[in-house]
Amino acid sequence: MNQRQSMTDAGESGGAKPRRLGKNGDGAERHEAIYRTISDAIIEHRLKPGARLREDALAEVFGTSRTGVRKILQRLALEQLVTLTPRRGASVTRPTAEEAKDVFDARQMVECGLMPEVARHIKPDDVRELRDMARREREALKSGEQSRAIKLSAAFHERLAQLSGNATLAAFVGQLCSRSSLILAVYGSSGHLGCESHDHDDLIGFLEAGDGERATAFMGRHLKAIEASLSIVEEEQEAPDLHEIFGV
Amino acid sequence: MNQRQSMTDAGESGGAKPRRLGKNGDGAERHEAIYRTISDAIIEHRLKPGARLREDALAEVFGTSRTGVRKILQRLALEQLVTLTPRRGASVTRPTAEEAKDVFDARQMVECGLMPEVARHIKPDDVRELRDMARREREALKSGEQSRAIKLSAAFHERLAQLSGNATLAAFVGQLCSRSSLILAVYGSSGHLGCESHDHDDLIGFLEAGDGERATAFMGRHLKAIEASLSIVEEEQEAPDLHEIFGV
DNA sequence: CCAGGAAGATACGTATACAATGGCAGCCAG
DNA sequence: CTGGCTGCCATTGTATACGTATCTTCCTGG
Numbered sequence: 001m002n003q004r005q006s007m008t009d010a011g012e013s014g015g016a017k018p019r020r021l022g023k024n025g026d027g028a029e030r031h032e033a034i035y036r037t038i039s040d041a042i043i044e045h046r047l048k049p050g051a052r053l054r055e056d057a058l059a060e061v062f063g064t065s066r067t068g069v070r071k072i073l074q075r076l077a078l079e080q081l082v083t084l085t086p087r088r089g090a091s092v093t094r095p096t097a098e099e100a101k102d103v104f105d106a107r108q109m110v111e112c113g114l115m116p117e118v119a120r121h122i123k124p125d126d127v128r129e130l131r132d133m134a135r136r137e138r139e140a141l142k143s144g145e146q147s148r149a150i151k152l153s154a155a156f157h158e159r160l161a162q163l164s165g166n167a168t169l170a171a172f173v174g175q176l177c178s179r180s181s182l183i184l185a186v187y188g189s190s191g192h193l194g195c196e197s198h199d200h201d202d203l204i205g206f207l208e209a210g211d212g213e214r215a216t217a218f219m220g221r222h223l224k225a226i227e228a229s230l231s232i233v234e235e236e237q238e239a240p241d242l243h244e245i246f247g248v
Numbered sequence: 249m250n251q252r253q254s255m256t257d258a259g260e261s262g263g264a265k266p267r268r269l270g271k272n273g274d275g276a277e278r279h280e281a282i283y284r285t286i287s288d289a290i291i292e293h294r295l296k297p298g299a300r301l302r303e304d305a306l307a308e309v310f311g312t313s314r315t316g317v318r319k320i321l322q323r324l325a326l327e328q329l330v331t332l333t334p335r336r337g338a339s340v341t342r343p344t345a346e347e348a349k350d351v352f353d354a355r356q357m358v359e360c361g362l363m364p365e366v367a368r369h370i371k372p373d374d375v376r377e378l379r380d381m382a383r384r385e386r387e388a389l390k391s392g393e394q395s396r397a398i399k400l401s402a403a404f405h406e407r408l409a410q411l412s413g414n415a416t417l418a419a420f421v422g423q424l425c426s427r428s429s430l431i432l433a434v435y436g437s438s439g440h441l442g443c444e445s446h447d448h449d450d451l452i453g454f455l456e457a458g459d460g461e462r463a464t465a466f467m468g469r470h471l472k473a474i475e476a477s478l479s480i481v482e483e484e485q486e487a488p489d490l491h492e493i494f495g496v
Numbered sequence: 497c498c499a500g501g502a503a504g505a506t507a508c509g510t511a512t513a514c515a516a517t518g519g520c521a522g523c524c525a526g
Numbered sequence: 527c528t529g530g531c532t533g534c535c536a537t538t539g540t541a542t543a544c545g546t547a548t549c550t551t552c553c554t555g556g
Binding site: 071074075078098099102103105106109110113114166167168169172176 | 319322323326346347350351353354357358361362414415416417420424
Protein backbone atom coordinates (compact mmCIF):
# COMPACT_ATOMS: atom_id res chain seq x y z
CA MET A 1 0.00 0.00 0.00
CA ASN A 2 3.00 2.21 0.39
CA GLN A 3 4.18 1.89 -3.14
CA ARG A 4 4.12 5.25 -4.72
CA GLN A 5 4.93 5.43 -8.31
CA SER A 6 7.37 8.10 -9.30
CA MET A 7 6.48 8.06 -12.92
CA THR A 8 5.98 11.75 -13.14
CA ASP A 9 9.58 12.73 -13.65
CA ALA A 10 10.82 9.45 -15.00
CA GLY A 11 12.51 10.79 -18.08
CA GLU A 12 13.43 14.27 -17.04
CA SER A 13 15.85 13.64 -14.24
CA GLY A 14 18.92 14.97 -15.92
CA GLY A 15 17.61 17.81 -17.96
CA ALA A 16 15.82 20.00 -15.44
CA LYS A 17 15.15 22.33 -18.31
CA PRO A 18 12.10 24.54 -18.11
CA ARG A 19 9.84 23.45 -20.89
CA ARG A 20 7.93 26.12 -22.62
CA LEU A 21 5.26 23.72 -23.71
CA GLY A 22 4.18 22.89 -20.23
CA LYS A 23 2.10 19.77 -20.25
CA ASN A 24 0.49 21.05 -17.17
CA GLY A 25 -2.75 19.18 -17.54
CA ASP A 26 -1.38 15.82 -16.60
CA GLY A 27 -2.55 15.80 -13.02
CA ALA A 28 -5.79 17.50 -13.84
CA GLU A 29 -6.50 15.06 -16.63
CA ARG A 30 -5.86 12.12 -14.41
CA HIS A 31 -8.19 13.45 -11.77
CA GLU A 32 -10.77 14.10 -14.41
CA ALA A 33 -10.43 10.49 -15.51
CA ILE A 34 -10.80 9.26 -11.94
CA TYR A 35 -13.84 11.43 -11.50
CA ARG A 36 -15.40 9.99 -14.62
CA THR A 37 -14.55 6.46 -13.56
CA ILE A 38 -16.26 6.84 -10.22
CA SER A 39 -19.15 8.72 -11.74
CA ASP A 40 -19.65 6.04 -14.36
CA ALA A 41 -19.48 3.33 -11.75
CA ILE A 42 -22.25 5.03 -9.83
CA ILE A 43 -24.37 5.70 -12.88
CA GLU A 44 -23.96 2.15 -14.09
CA HIS A 45 -24.93 0.82 -10.69
CA ARG A 46 -21.66 -0.95 -10.16
CA LEU A 47 -21.59 1.12 -7.00
CA LYS A 48 -24.96 0.79 -5.40
CA PRO A 49 -26.67 3.50 -3.39
CA GLY A 50 -25.52 3.40 0.18
CA ALA A 51 -22.11 1.98 -0.68
CA ARG A 52 -19.41 3.60 1.37
CA LEU A 53 -16.53 5.27 -0.40
CA ARG A 54 -13.56 5.42 1.88
CA GLU A 55 -10.94 7.92 0.96
CA ASP A 56 -8.02 5.66 1.72
CA ALA A 57 -9.40 2.85 -0.37
CA LEU A 58 -10.06 5.07 -3.35
CA ALA A 59 -6.66 6.68 -3.05
CA GLU A 60 -5.00 3.30 -3.09
CA VAL A 61 -7.06 1.98 -5.98
CA PHE A 62 -6.32 4.95 -8.20
CA GLY A 63 -2.75 5.37 -7.10
CA THR A 64 -3.16 8.91 -5.86
CA SER A 65 -3.35 10.55 -2.50
CA ARG A 66 -6.34 11.33 -0.38
CA THR A 67 -6.13 14.98 -1.31
CA GLY A 68 -7.13 14.35 -4.89
CA VAL A 69 -9.76 11.85 -3.85
CA ARG A 70 -11.31 14.37 -1.52
CA LYS A 71 -11.56 16.92 -4.28
CA ILE A 72 -13.34 14.44 -6.52
CA LEU A 73 -15.62 13.36 -3.72
CA GLN A 74 -16.61 16.94 -3.03
CA ARG A 75 -17.43 17.48 -6.65
CA LEU A 76 -19.54 14.35 -6.71
CA ALA A 77 -21.25 15.52 -3.55
CA LEU A 78 -22.15 18.85 -5.13
CA GLU A 79 -23.70 16.93 -8.00
CA GLN A 80 -25.62 14.91 -5.44
CA LEU A 81 -24.16 11.62 -6.56
CA VAL A 82 -22.50 10.97 -3.24
CA THR A 83 -23.49 12.07 0.22
CA LEU A 84 -20.82 13.50 2.47
CA THR A 85 -21.72 13.14 6.11
CA PRO A 86 -19.52 15.18 8.42
CA ARG A 87 -17.37 12.78 10.30
CA ARG A 88 -18.44 9.63 8.63
CA GLY A 89 -17.23 9.88 5.13
CA ALA A 90 -18.72 9.53 1.71
CA SER A 91 -21.30 7.10 0.41
CA VAL A 92 -23.30 6.78 -2.75
CA THR A 93 -26.43 8.86 -2.38
CA ARG A 94 -29.66 7.02 -1.74
CA PRO A 95 -32.29 9.33 -3.19
CA THR A 96 -35.45 9.79 -1.24
CA ALA A 97 -38.85 9.54 -2.84
CA GLU A 98 -39.22 13.28 -2.63
CA GLU A 99 -35.93 13.87 -4.37
CA ALA A 100 -36.98 11.45 -7.08
CA LYS A 101 -40.14 13.41 -7.67
CA ASP A 102 -38.24 16.69 -7.73
CA VAL A 103 -35.74 15.36 -10.21
CA PHE A 104 -38.36 14.08 -12.60
CA ASP A 105 -40.43 17.24 -12.30
CA ALA A 106 -37.33 19.23 -13.10
CA ARG A 107 -36.55 17.04 -16.08
CA GLN A 108 -40.10 17.40 -17.27
CA MET A 109 -39.82 21.15 -17.17
CA VAL A 110 -36.34 21.60 -18.56
CA GLU A 111 -36.08 18.84 -21.11
CA CYS A 112 -39.50 19.51 -22.54
CA GLY A 113 -38.82 23.22 -22.59
CA LEU A 114 -35.63 22.61 -24.49
CA MET A 115 -37.18 20.57 -27.30
CA PRO A 116 -38.24 23.50 -29.49
CA GLU A 117 -34.74 24.93 -29.37
CA VAL A 118 -33.25 21.55 -30.18
CA ALA A 119 -35.62 21.10 -33.10
CA ARG A 120 -34.52 24.46 -34.40
CA HIS A 121 -30.79 23.92 -34.01
CA ILE A 122 -30.42 20.30 -34.93
CA LYS A 123 -28.28 19.43 -37.96
CA PRO A 124 -27.90 16.27 -40.02
CA ASP A 125 -24.66 15.41 -38.27
CA ASP A 126 -26.39 15.65 -34.93
CA VAL A 127 -29.18 13.42 -36.15
CA ARG A 128 -26.68 10.80 -37.20
CA GLU A 129 -24.90 10.97 -33.88
CA LEU A 130 -28.13 10.65 -31.95
CA ARG A 131 -29.29 7.72 -34.04
CA ASP A 132 -25.98 6.03 -33.38
CA MET A 133 -26.35 6.55 -29.67
CA ALA A 134 -29.88 5.24 -29.74
CA ARG A 135 -28.75 2.20 -31.69
CA ARG A 136 -25.99 1.41 -29.23
CA GLU A 137 -28.42 1.80 -26.39
CA ARG A 138 -30.85 -0.59 -28.04
CA GLU A 139 -28.09 -3.12 -28.59
CA ALA A 140 -26.97 -2.90 -24.99
CA LEU A 141 -30.53 -3.39 -23.88
CA LYS A 142 -30.97 -6.36 -26.15
CA SER A 143 -27.84 -8.07 -24.93
CA GLY A 144 -28.89 -7.59 -21.34
CA GLU A 145 -26.29 -5.03 -20.38
CA GLN A 146 -28.48 -2.97 -18.13
CA SER A 147 -25.61 -0.90 -16.78
CA ARG A 148 -24.44 0.10 -20.19
CA ALA A 149 -27.95 0.85 -21.35
CA ILE A 150 -28.66 3.12 -18.43
CA LYS A 151 -25.48 5.07 -18.98
CA LEU A 152 -26.14 5.39 -22.69
CA SER A 153 -29.67 6.55 -22.05
CA ALA A 154 -28.44 9.27 -19.72
CA ALA A 155 -25.81 10.27 -22.25
CA PHE A 156 -28.48 10.48 -24.93
CA HIS A 157 -30.63 12.85 -22.93
CA GLU A 158 -27.64 14.95 -22.01
CA ARG A 159 -26.43 15.19 -25.59
CA LEU A 160 -29.91 16.18 -26.62
CA ALA A 161 -29.88 19.03 -24.16
CA GLN A 162 -26.50 20.15 -25.39
CA LEU A 163 -27.92 20.53 -28.87
CA SER A 164 -30.17 23.28 -27.59
CA GLY A 165 -27.13 25.54 -27.50
CA ASN A 166 -27.68 26.52 -23.88
CA ALA A 167 -24.67 25.17 -22.01
CA THR A 168 -26.04 26.10 -18.61
CA LEU A 169 -29.24 24.18 -19.03
CA ALA A 170 -27.40 21.31 -20.69
CA ALA A 171 -25.13 20.94 -17.70
CA PHE A 172 -28.16 20.97 -15.45
CA VAL A 173 -29.83 18.27 -17.50
CA GLY A 174 -26.66 16.24 -17.26
CA GLN A 175 -26.84 16.37 -13.48
CA LEU A 176 -30.48 15.45 -13.52
CA CYS A 177 -29.78 12.46 -15.74
CA SER A 178 -27.04 11.23 -13.45
CA ARG A 179 -29.34 11.50 -10.49
CA SER A 180 -32.05 9.73 -12.46
CA SER A 181 -29.70 6.79 -12.85
CA LEU A 182 -29.39 6.65 -9.10
CA ILE A 183 -33.15 6.83 -8.75
CA LEU A 184 -33.55 3.97 -11.17
CA ALA A 185 -31.09 1.97 -9.11
CA VAL A 186 -33.20 2.42 -5.99
CA TYR A 187 -36.76 2.50 -7.24
CA GLY A 188 -36.59 0.89 -10.66
CA SER A 189 -38.12 -2.49 -11.14
CA SER A 190 -35.57 -4.90 -12.45
CA GLY A 191 -37.42 -6.03 -15.52
CA HIS A 192 -38.36 -2.63 -16.77
CA LEU A 193 -35.58 -0.32 -17.70
CA GLY A 194 -35.69 3.41 -17.99
CA CYS A 195 -36.28 4.22 -21.59
CA GLU A 196 -38.34 2.16 -23.92
CA SER A 197 -36.63 0.68 -26.90
CA HIS A 198 -37.90 2.90 -29.66
CA ASP A 199 -38.80 6.05 -27.80
CA HIS A 200 -35.52 7.72 -28.54
CA ASP A 201 -35.71 6.90 -32.22
CA ASP A 202 -39.20 8.30 -32.47
CA LEU A 203 -38.04 11.44 -30.73
CA ILE A 204 -35.18 11.87 -33.16
CA GLY A 205 -37.70 11.62 -35.96
CA PHE A 206 -39.74 14.51 -34.62
CA LEU A 207 -36.67 16.62 -34.09
CA GLU A 208 -35.30 15.85 -37.53
CA ALA A 209 -38.59 17.02 -38.99
CA GLY A 210 -38.27 20.23 -37.02
CA ASP A 211 -41.52 19.54 -35.20
CA GLY A 212 -40.62 20.99 -31.85
CA GLU A 213 -44.16 20.92 -30.59
CA ARG A 214 -44.59 17.23 -31.14
CA ALA A 215 -41.11 16.53 -29.77
CA THR A 216 -42.03 18.42 -26.62
CA ALA A 217 -45.18 16.42 -26.13
CA PHE A 218 -43.38 13.19 -26.82
CA MET A 219 -40.59 13.97 -24.40
CA GLY A 220 -43.22 14.74 -21.78
CA ARG A 221 -44.87 11.36 -22.25
CA HIS A 222 -41.49 9.68 -22.36
CA LEU A 223 -40.43 11.08 -19.02
CA LYS A 224 -43.81 10.42 -17.49
CA ALA A 225 -43.52 6.82 -18.62
CA ILE A 226 -40.14 6.44 -16.97
CA GLU A 227 -41.40 7.99 -13.77
CA ALA A 228 -44.50 5.84 -13.81
CA SER A 229 -42.41 2.71 -14.20
CA LEU A 230 -40.75 3.38 -10.89
CA SER A 231 -42.05 1.70 -7.81
CA ILE A 232 -41.59 4.49 -5.38
CA VAL A 233 -42.18 3.09 -1.96
CA GLU A 234 -40.79 4.57 1.17
CA GLU A 235 -38.41 1.99 2.51
CA GLU A 236 -38.07 3.61 5.89
CA GLN A 237 -34.52 2.48 6.10
CA GLU A 238 -33.86 4.91 8.89
CA ALA A 239 -36.81 4.58 11.21
CA PRO A 240 -38.85 1.45 10.79
CA ASP A 241 -42.15 2.08 12.45
CA LEU A 242 -42.40 -0.80 14.84
CA HIS A 243 -45.91 0.12 15.89
CA GLU A 244 -47.11 -0.21 12.36
CA ILE A 245 -45.13 -3.35 11.70
CA PHE A 246 -46.44 -5.16 14.73
CA GLY A 247 -49.91 -3.83 14.38
CA VAL A 248 -50.34 -1.79 17.52
CA MET B 249 -12.95 15.58 28.72
CA ASN B 250 -9.74 16.90 27.42
CA GLN B 251 -9.71 20.63 27.26
CA ARG B 252 -6.01 21.04 27.00
CA GLN B 253 -6.40 23.46 24.20
CA SER B 254 -6.66 27.09 24.96
CA MET B 255 -8.43 29.37 22.59
CA THR B 256 -6.01 31.74 21.05
CA ASP B 257 -7.40 35.01 19.97
CA ALA B 258 -7.82 35.61 16.30
CA GLY B 259 -5.99 38.84 15.92
CA GLU B 260 -6.63 40.00 12.42
CA SER B 261 -4.56 43.10 12.59
CA GLY B 262 -1.73 43.43 10.19
CA GLY B 263 1.32 41.36 10.77
CA ALA B 264 -0.45 38.65 12.67
CA LYS B 265 1.30 35.36 12.32
CA PRO B 266 -0.82 32.48 11.07
CA ARG B 267 -1.69 31.09 14.41
CA ARG B 268 -3.69 28.01 15.09
CA LEU B 269 -6.92 29.27 16.39
CA GLY B 270 -9.46 27.11 18.05
CA LYS B 271 -10.31 24.34 15.70
CA ASN B 272 -12.73 22.40 17.76
CA GLY B 273 -15.70 20.93 16.05
CA ASP B 274 -17.01 24.10 14.46
CA GLY B 275 -14.71 23.77 11.50
CA ALA B 276 -17.49 22.97 9.11
CA GLU B 277 -19.57 25.86 10.32
CA ARG B 278 -16.70 28.24 10.03
CA HIS B 279 -15.98 27.13 6.51
CA GLU B 280 -19.61 27.55 5.67
CA ALA B 281 -19.43 31.07 7.05
CA ILE B 282 -16.32 31.82 5.02
CA TYR B 283 -17.99 30.46 1.92
CA ARG B 284 -20.99 32.69 2.47
CA THR B 285 -18.77 35.69 3.16
CA ILE B 286 -16.92 35.28 -0.11
CA SER B 287 -20.07 34.45 -1.99
CA ASP B 288 -21.81 37.53 -0.66
CA ALA B 289 -18.84 39.69 -1.48
CA ILE B 290 -19.00 38.50 -5.06
CA ILE B 291 -22.75 38.86 -5.35
CA GLU B 292 -22.64 42.33 -3.85
CA HIS B 293 -19.88 43.35 -6.25
CA ARG B 294 -17.43 44.11 -3.52
CA LEU B 295 -15.29 41.64 -5.41
CA LYS B 296 -15.47 42.60 -9.02
CA PRO B 297 -15.32 40.17 -11.92
CA GLY B 298 -11.75 39.44 -12.82
CA ALA B 299 -10.45 40.03 -9.31
CA ARG B 300 -7.85 37.49 -8.38
CA LEU B 301 -8.40 35.41 -5.28
CA ARG B 302 -5.07 34.19 -4.01
CA GLU B 303 -5.23 31.22 -1.72
CA ASP B 304 -2.59 32.48 0.66
CA ALA B 305 -4.24 35.84 1.05
CA LEU B 306 -7.65 34.32 1.73
CA ALA B 307 -6.17 31.84 4.16
CA GLU B 308 -4.53 34.61 6.09
CA VAL B 309 -7.58 36.86 6.07
CA PHE B 310 -9.89 34.17 7.40
CA GLY B 311 -7.36 32.66 9.75
CA THR B 312 -7.46 29.23 8.24
CA SER B 313 -5.17 27.20 6.07
CA ARG B 314 -5.01 26.95 2.32
CA THR B 315 -6.64 23.55 2.44
CA GLY B 316 -9.92 24.94 3.63
CA VAL B 317 -9.70 27.85 1.25
CA ARG B 318 -9.18 25.51 -1.66
CA LYS B 319 -12.28 23.55 -0.76
CA ILE B 320 -14.34 26.71 -0.68
CA LEU B 321 -12.84 27.92 -3.93
CA GLN B 322 -13.69 24.66 -5.63
CA ARG B 323 -17.25 24.90 -4.47
CA LEU B 324 -17.51 28.43 -5.77
CA ALA B 325 -16.00 27.29 -9.04
CA LEU B 326 -18.62 24.59 -9.42
CA GLU B 327 -21.26 27.25 -8.96
CA GLN B 328 -19.52 29.29 -11.61
CA LEU B 329 -18.91 32.23 -9.33
CA VAL B 330 -15.15 31.93 -9.58
CA THR B 331 -13.03 30.62 -12.40
CA LEU B 332 -10.23 28.22 -11.58
CA THR B 333 -7.52 28.29 -14.19
CA PRO B 334 -4.94 25.55 -13.75
CA ARG B 335 -1.68 26.83 -12.35
CA ARG B 336 -2.91 30.39 -12.25
CA GLY B 337 -5.32 30.39 -9.41
CA ALA B 338 -8.81 31.59 -8.82
CA SER B 339 -10.49 34.76 -9.94
CA VAL B 340 -14.02 36.06 -9.90
CA THR B 341 -15.75 34.83 -13.03
CA ARG B 342 -16.24 37.33 -15.79
CA PRO B 343 -19.31 36.02 -17.61
CA THR B 344 -19.25 36.13 -21.36
CA ALA B 345 -22.13 37.50 -23.36
CA GLU B 346 -23.10 34.00 -24.36
CA GLU B 347 -23.18 32.84 -20.77
CA ALA B 348 -25.31 35.82 -19.89
CA LYS B 349 -27.81 34.88 -22.54
CA ASP B 350 -27.82 31.27 -21.41
CA VAL B 351 -28.39 32.23 -17.80
CA PHE B 352 -31.30 34.49 -18.58
CA ASP B 353 -32.84 31.99 -20.96
CA ALA B 354 -32.56 29.40 -18.23
CA ARG B 355 -34.14 31.73 -15.70
CA GLN B 356 -36.92 32.48 -18.13
CA MET B 357 -37.68 28.81 -18.51
CA VAL B 358 -37.33 27.68 -14.93
CA GLU B 359 -38.65 30.62 -12.98
CA CYS B 360 -41.64 31.08 -15.22
CA GLY B 361 -42.32 27.38 -15.18
CA LEU B 362 -42.26 27.41 -11.41
CA MET B 363 -44.81 30.18 -10.96
CA PRO B 364 -47.93 28.00 -11.17
CA GLU B 365 -46.55 25.70 -8.50
CA VAL B 366 -45.65 28.65 -6.32
CA ALA B 367 -49.13 30.12 -6.73
CA ARG B 368 -50.57 26.81 -5.62
CA HIS B 369 -48.33 26.29 -2.61
CA ILE B 370 -48.00 29.80 -1.27
CA LYS B 371 -49.34 30.51 2.22
CA PRO B 372 -50.07 33.72 4.06
CA ASP B 373 -46.86 33.46 6.03
CA ASP B 374 -44.91 33.19 2.82
CA VAL B 375 -46.67 36.23 1.43
CA ARG B 376 -45.71 38.22 4.46
CA GLU B 377 -42.11 37.09 4.23
CA LEU B 378 -41.92 37.97 0.56
CA ARG B 379 -43.45 41.38 1.10
CA ASP B 380 -40.92 42.02 3.79
CA MET B 381 -38.08 41.07 1.50
CA ALA B 382 -39.46 43.27 -1.26
CA ARG B 383 -39.78 46.15 1.17
CA ARG B 384 -36.19 45.82 2.34
CA GLU B 385 -35.05 45.66 -1.24
CA ARG B 386 -36.96 48.83 -2.07
CA GLU B 387 -35.48 50.58 0.92
CA ALA B 388 -31.96 49.57 -0.04
CA LEU B 389 -32.59 50.79 -3.53
CA LYS B 390 -33.94 54.08 -2.31
CA SER B 391 -30.99 54.71 -0.05
CA GLY B 392 -28.59 54.01 -2.86
CA GLU B 393 -27.21 50.73 -1.55
CA GLN B 394 -26.89 49.00 -4.86
CA SER B 395 -24.91 46.09 -3.46
CA ARG B 396 -27.51 45.32 -0.86
CA ALA B 397 -30.33 45.70 -3.32
CA ILE B 398 -28.80 43.28 -5.76
CA LYS B 399 -28.26 40.68 -3.08
CA LEU B 400 -31.79 41.10 -1.78
CA SER B 401 -33.21 40.81 -5.25
CA ALA B 402 -31.38 37.57 -5.84
CA ALA B 403 -32.53 36.31 -2.47
CA PHE B 404 -36.11 37.19 -3.36
CA HIS B 405 -36.04 35.19 -6.55
CA GLU B 406 -34.40 32.28 -4.82
CA ARG B 407 -36.91 32.26 -1.99
CA LEU B 408 -39.69 32.37 -4.53
CA ALA B 409 -38.33 29.28 -6.21
CA GLN B 410 -38.07 27.51 -2.88
CA LEU B 411 -41.77 28.05 -2.34
CA SER B 412 -42.48 25.81 -5.31
CA GLY B 413 -41.56 22.86 -3.15
CA ASN B 414 -39.02 21.54 -5.62
CA ALA B 415 -35.69 21.73 -3.84
CA THR B 416 -33.71 20.70 -6.88
CA LEU B 417 -35.06 23.44 -9.09
CA ALA B 418 -34.85 25.93 -6.26
CA ALA B 419 -31.16 25.26 -5.84
CA PHE B 420 -30.70 25.69 -9.55
CA VAL B 421 -32.51 29.00 -9.49
CA GLY B 422 -30.28 30.05 -6.63
CA GLN B 423 -27.22 29.44 -8.76
CA LEU B 424 -28.73 31.27 -11.67
CA CYS B 425 -29.49 34.27 -9.49
CA SER B 426 -25.95 34.36 -8.16
CA ARG B 427 -24.61 34.28 -11.68
CA SER B 428 -27.08 36.96 -12.66
CA SER B 429 -25.55 39.21 -10.05
CA LEU B 430 -22.21 38.72 -11.71
CA ILE B 431 -23.72 39.47 -15.07
CA LEU B 432 -25.22 42.66 -13.73
CA ALA B 433 -21.80 43.63 -12.43
CA VAL B 434 -20.29 43.30 -15.87
CA TYR B 435 -23.03 44.34 -18.24
CA GLY B 436 -25.42 46.32 -16.10
CA SER B 437 -25.65 50.01 -16.63
CA SER B 438 -24.95 51.84 -13.45
CA GLY B 439 -28.11 53.87 -13.29
CA HIS B 440 -30.49 51.05 -13.93
CA LEU B 441 -30.55 48.28 -11.41
CA GLY B 442 -31.77 44.78 -11.90
CA CYS B 443 -35.34 44.68 -10.71
CA GLU B 444 -37.73 47.55 -10.94
CA SER B 445 -39.06 48.94 -7.73
CA HIS B 446 -42.56 47.57 -7.69
CA ASP B 447 -42.23 44.53 -9.89
CA HIS B 448 -41.75 42.19 -7.00
CA ASP B 449 -44.73 43.57 -5.13
CA ASP B 450 -46.95 43.18 -8.15
CA LEU B 451 -45.75 39.62 -8.55
CA ILE B 452 -46.56 38.83 -4.95
CA GLY B 453 -50.04 40.13 -5.59
CA PHE B 454 -50.64 37.71 -8.43
CA LEU B 455 -49.28 34.83 -6.43
CA GLU B 456 -51.35 35.70 -3.39
CA ALA B 457 -54.43 35.67 -5.58
CA GLY B 458 -53.46 32.23 -6.82
CA ASP B 459 -53.27 33.47 -10.38
CA GLY B 460 -50.39 31.36 -11.57
CA GLU B 461 -50.98 32.17 -15.19
CA ARG B 462 -50.69 35.88 -14.73
CA ALA B 463 -47.73 35.45 -12.40
CA THR B 464 -45.98 33.41 -15.07
CA ALA B 465 -46.53 36.06 -17.70
CA PHE B 466 -45.42 38.78 -15.34
CA MET B 467 -42.28 36.95 -14.36
CA GLY B 468 -41.50 36.50 -18.02
CA ARG B 469 -41.80 40.22 -18.67
CA HIS B 470 -39.87 40.96 -15.51
CA LEU B 471 -36.90 38.85 -16.56
CA LYS B 472 -37.03 40.13 -20.10
CA ALA B 473 -36.91 43.66 -18.75
CA ILE B 474 -33.84 42.90 -16.69
CA GLU B 475 -32.13 41.28 -19.63
CA ALA B 476 -33.04 44.13 -21.90
CA SER B 477 -31.59 46.64 -19.46
CA LEU B 478 -28.17 45.07 -19.88
CA SER B 479 -25.75 46.56 -22.30
CA ILE B 480 -24.18 43.42 -23.58
CA VAL B 481 -21.15 44.38 -25.55
CA GLU B 482 -18.11 42.27 -26.03
CA GLU B 483 -15.38 43.97 -24.13
CA GLU B 484 -12.45 42.11 -25.66
CA GLN B 485 -10.90 41.81 -22.28
CA GLU B 486 -8.16 39.54 -23.52
CA ALA B 487 -6.94 41.38 -26.58
CA PRO B 488 -7.51 45.09 -26.34
CA ASP B 489 -7.38 46.37 -29.85
CA LEU B 490 -4.78 49.07 -29.58
CA HIS B 491 -5.27 50.14 -33.15
CA GLU B 492 -8.87 50.91 -32.48
CA ILE B 493 -8.15 52.54 -29.15
CA PHE B 494 -5.54 54.89 -30.48
CA GLY B 495 -7.41 55.60 -33.64
CA VAL B 496 -5.48 53.66 -36.24
C1' DC C 497 17.65 51.04 -28.18
C1' DC C 498 15.20 46.80 -28.35
C1' DA C 499 14.75 41.92 -27.95
C1' DG C 500 15.53 37.50 -26.05
C1' DG C 501 16.87 34.53 -22.45
C1' DA C 502 17.98 33.23 -17.77
C1' DA C 503 17.39 33.43 -12.92
C1' DG C 504 14.72 34.37 -9.03
C1' DA C 505 10.38 34.86 -6.86
C1' DT C 506 5.70 33.77 -6.34
C1' DA C 507 1.94 30.85 -6.05
C1' DC C 508 -0.45 26.59 -7.09
C1' DG C 509 -0.81 21.32 -6.83
C1' DT C 510 0.14 17.26 -4.24
C1' DA C 511 1.53 14.37 -0.49
C1' DT C 512 2.08 13.39 4.14
C1' DA C 513 1.68 13.91 9.13
C1' DC C 514 -1.04 14.95 13.08
C1' DA C 515 -5.19 15.80 15.73
C1' DA C 516 -9.93 15.21 16.79
C1' DT C 517 -14.23 12.78 16.47
C1' DG C 518 -17.53 8.94 15.98
C1' DG C 519 -18.22 4.04 16.54
C1' DC C 520 -17.53 -0.31 18.96
C1' DA C 521 -16.51 -3.49 22.38
C1' DG C 522 -15.62 -4.93 26.82
C1' DC C 523 -16.44 -4.12 31.66
C1' DC C 524 -18.81 -2.85 35.79
C1' DA C 525 -22.82 -1.68 38.49
C1' DG C 526 -27.62 -2.08 39.59
C1' DC D 527 -29.57 -9.94 32.97
C1' DT D 528 -29.71 -5.33 31.40
C1' DG D 529 -28.04 -0.76 30.94
C1' DG D 530 -24.56 2.68 31.08
C1' DC D 531 -19.73 3.96 30.85
C1' DT D 532 -15.00 4.15 29.51
C1' DG D 533 -11.35 2.82 26.90
C1' DC D 534 -9.45 1.86 22.12
C1' DC D 535 -9.65 1.89 16.99
C1' DA D 536 -10.71 3.49 12.60
C1' DT D 537 -11.49 7.29 9.68
C1' DT D 538 -11.98 11.87 8.49
C1' DG D 539 -10.49 16.91 8.79
C1' DT D 540 -6.81 20.18 8.91
C1' DA D 541 -2.25 21.96 8.51
C1' DT D 542 2.21 22.05 6.77
C1' DA D 543 6.06 20.87 3.75
C1' DC D 544 7.77 20.13 -0.79
C1' DG D 545 7.88 20.12 -5.86
C1' DT D 546 6.90 22.49 -10.00
C1' DA D 547 5.23 25.69 -13.24
C1' DT D 548 4.58 30.45 -14.40
C1' DC D 549 5.51 35.26 -14.22
C1' DT D 550 8.57 39.08 -13.55
C1' DT D 551 12.74 41.31 -13.84
C1' DC D 552 17.22 42.07 -15.13
C1' DC D 553 21.15 41.38 -17.97
C1' DT D 554 23.43 40.72 -22.21
C1' DG D 555 23.84 40.69 -27.16
C1' DG D 556 22.60 42.45 -31.65
